[in-house]
Amino acid sequence: MHAPDEDRTLDDLAERLQRDDPRFAAAFAQGLPCRPREYRRGVAWLTLAVGLGLLGMGIVFGHGLLLAGGLVVSGAAGHLFDPNREHIRRGTPPPS
Incomplete structure (x- = not known):
């Protein structure tokens, strides 16, 4: 089981990924490959x-x-x- 602190850290990481590169985050959520912005x-x-x-x-x-x-x-x-x-x-x- 995850500790609440670990869940909060994962949620913060997911929010930051969504804010920094929404295209990559959407592709990641769908399971489709998409190169991160810094490699485009x-x-x-x-x-x-x-x-x-x-x-x-x-x-x-x-x-x-x-x-x-x-x-x-x-x-x-x-x-x-x-x-x-x-x-x-x-x-x-x-x-x-």
Whole structure:
């Protein structure tokens, strides 16, 4: 049998999972596989492809604005690959 403290801890964990990633929590409740948010990186890959495309066009055409734009967009895409980027939205220090 579970102690009341253990049940409360499990309920708190379930609430936090629902709040942090509702899609994953719903899939988990239904028994369907769903990757957690920190492993969904489709937008990051798309942003990186656009940034590298701009960078390549800037090199081919010798256009400084395309080069700079490609570097900026590629840098932003690199930031999107960070699995612990949630702390930035909340304004808290990163987890150690």
